[in-house]
Amino acid sequence: MTQLKNPARRNFMKSSAAVGGSLVIGVTLPDAFRGMAYAASESAVNAWIRVGSDNSITILCARSEMGQGVVMALPTLVAEELEVDLSKIKVDFAPPGEVYINGMLGGQITGGSTSVRDGWEKLRIAGAQARMMLVSAAAQKWGVDASTLKAGNGWVTGPGGKKASYGSLAEAASKLTPPKDVALKDPSKFRYVGKPLHRMDTADKIRGKTIYGIDVKLPGMLYASLAQCPVIGGKVVSVDDAKAKSMPGVKHVVKITDGVAVVADTWWQARTARDTLSITWDEGPGKALNSESISAGLAAAMSSPGATIKAQGSVADGMKAAAKTVEATYEMPFLSHSPLEPMNFTADVRKDSALLIGSIQFQQLALGMAAAITGLKPEQITVKTTFLGGGFGRRIDCDYMAQAVEISKITGVPVKLVWTREDDMTHDFYRPISHTQMSAGLDASGKPTALSFKMSSPSVTSRLFPPLVKDGVDPLMTEAILVPYDIPNQSVATVIHDTGLRVGYLRSVSHALNVFANESFIDEMAAAAGKDPYEYRLSLLEKQPRFANVLKLAAKEAGWGKPLPKGHARGIGLMEGYDTYMSQVTEVSVVDGQIKVHRVVVAVDLGRMVNPNIVRQQLESNIVFGLTAALYGNITLKDGRVEQTNFHQYKLLRMPETPKIEMHIVNSTEKPGGIGEPGMALLSPTVANAVYALTGKRLRKMPLSLA
């Protein structure tokens, strides 16, 4: 697959470079409509809005819905300015198209907590532009000035009782030139934006009606199960498939780049027959990988100078002036994404066309890879995105899609490939492992004189978007790497160290690594200074009002300093991620040597919100996700094999372990921040800091354990 993937990625990078960073307004580019199926009775006013002659309004959602609520939040932004009844609109997922590129990421990618930040103006402009075109169409029809007309609830009204529905105007409106100057509503006039509305996707989700990738069915479709090398990257040398071919329902056994696929009438038949394959693998260099040697490699990489992220003053002078010094090394493991819907994909590859349907986070990569594999032109390929049963970054990679495309191409039939949970856990693109060394000097009063930070870790960006890594700096490795604290002399460096295991972006990406180190270490500094960890942080935040504000709010609401039940303690931490400022207080106890988390209080300032209800969902989600990482998450390797295969070995937080969660959101008119990811990063340091307060023991290695 390597040979195929790379050209596709290079092509993608070229095309995305042209549009990266620019704000693309919803004008009618021909490319935007490729693959977009709409009824003859509908008119597309622009790339985001289709209006039916029956007055139905369909808003396109160009980001993948994986739980974070974009299917509600993004259409809300369009509908606000379009002036339609939000409860009556329909939502469709957009096809790949340049117009749908995420301006913050340079590709049609759902990630980086960017969906609302990227869409905040763009989607309101799209809605306003379409509304103005509908009004202009009415003005032309009635021969009046557009300024005398009003739009509301899907109708244009004018003097003398004139009234026309959007549906009756859409065809004429779609032929008009989109207006260049668009005035957006004053936020005080918002009807939907900022309101805690119910999600529109809930009704189907509680009735089992939502279609995820795994639920797709095509006429004549067969099911595939794929045996992949237990060592990632290994290749098939030979296969004995005689038994499998004789089993009921089995139609094909085919060798593809990543392994051997069994294709049968039902998935269970395919999966059962797959177990009878006898495959000889060339395991490749990956077979030498072991957790011990990987960890030793990361430690050794620390001796490399790495890339300087920040150099302020002189750390050497600051350390010389110090009355006391503090040092610590923090270790974070590989993690698995483990969305509950295992990787799967449906492909129907024909001579002159291909249909691809499934759960993906990166539509153009899917399109580019499929074109490279099939030899078809992009315009011959239709990509449809379904709802995702979780993503967390896993579905930015399209390996499973490529496999389904290969299988369909070889067999000539529509195929749904479904991985087992074991396939999923052992063939992930894992959250990078890391080591972080920190040291600090404190003066006689406990005030910091110097801080040094150095981490070694593999780089996801080097694999996925190599041109973005310049001078040894992966810009995504440096998220939250700089402390907000007022410290005169600082040195911050990163060392990119490839461990040999493939890595991928996972929710909160490097925030989780860097916030664990930074917020644990400031706690160690406070302890060395003999200060309260809250007061100590606050004393260093005079120039950081948004940080100080959330810190104070979290401490106040959590009752910082107030008595707790015997055997309980609190830990505190703060962070900024995706333009969102957060602070958290976590209360723990230790029961039979196990850490138990009782209560999490989070204070957040994320600027303006589209939907506070979804914001709260995401805060809760991040706390549970972050606790899983803090207490359990650990992918280990032996002889190149991932040792965890299912949820008995890779534990995820369950109902009885879920703490009480309290959320406090700052009323803010700052520009919107992202909320899908940042919160999870605060669980590990706040739990570790609470355990220290309780036991005097510093936990510097994740997952956190007193054993």
Add this chain to the structure above:
Amino acid sequence: MASLDINGKAREVNADPNTPLLWVIRDSLGMTGTKFGCGAQLCGACTVHLDGKPVRSCGTPLSAAIGKKVTTIEGIGATEAGKKVQAAWASLDVPQCGYCQSGQIMSATALLAEKPKPTDADIDNAMAGNICRCGTYPRIRAAIHQAAGGKGA
């Protein structure tokens, strides 16, 4: 051919009796509301009811379901407890990605059918087998209480 009583309807299925009920429901009957998560009875996404009791359909062979009443997410709204659970789920916006929610609702409904006023400890016990990677547990707990007409409403 075997006859399966599913959501009150008799359906003929042509599958090996050892086939897990999950795949009979999803692939043979085309009812995709019941989800595949782990295949090892560890996550609860595939939970259905056999004669009103929650079972993991990924670990239940078709043969064990013959002669019993099978209820899935597609049919649970027809029961009194199921209707209340779905209403509470909607009112508290429980789902995020939603993938595990069929299983969560089937487990919660079975709990309420057995214990109309569950305590937090009852909820812990009944729901511990259902994983939600999005972390909707606080809302699930509140929704169960709300469906029971008690706290959390």
